[in-house]
């Protein structure tokens with residue numbers, strides 16, 4: 010099998026990718042897939058036929074070339090997957106609700122271990138533990154989050170980035186294949202942040218050519 014070339018990137022300010030139309034105007038010549046995200050765990054496989062349809066999902070994957078998979082975020086994690094041996098790519102949206110529902114596991118568990126271990130995963134800038142304050146995390150979040158809670162000056166913070174990495178490793182992804190820049194969207198000036206009251210969105214995209 011001829012392995013295809015993968016391109017990917019994360020884009021933030023000053024551009025706004027709040028919907029598919031804005032994304033299309035930034036990439037006028039690309040065949041763009043951007044699902045209507047609902048903080049669920051549904052992952053849709055994209056073939057050439059359905060790449061233009063509108064649908065609700067929080068992850069998309071494909072084995073086709075010339076399809077730009079995209080996910081918009083503003084504090085949530087955009088995960089970009091590619092498999093270095095199988096020509097599989099995916100874009101997944103995981104806020105804390107997506108992490109609570111184990112959306113990465115939902116995607117990866119459909120593949121056997123011998124395929125899962127060859128995935129690389131890139132994590133977008135997202136809310137990091139410096140800023141991921143929760144008012145009542147022991148009640149608001151599932152039990153498996155609780156060991157990632159930090160208490161600072163009577164406030165609670167959750168290391169969502171670390172929860173995400175741990176889930177990927179539990180699925181058989183190698184630590185060295187997880188690429189996490191740990192840039193915080195809320196305290197960096199270069200990324201849109203929902204917690205800063207911004208309505209604009211960052212983009213995570215990947216394609217095979």
Ligand SMILES: [Zn+2]
Pocket residue numbers: 137138139140193194195196197
């Ligand atoms: Zn921060």
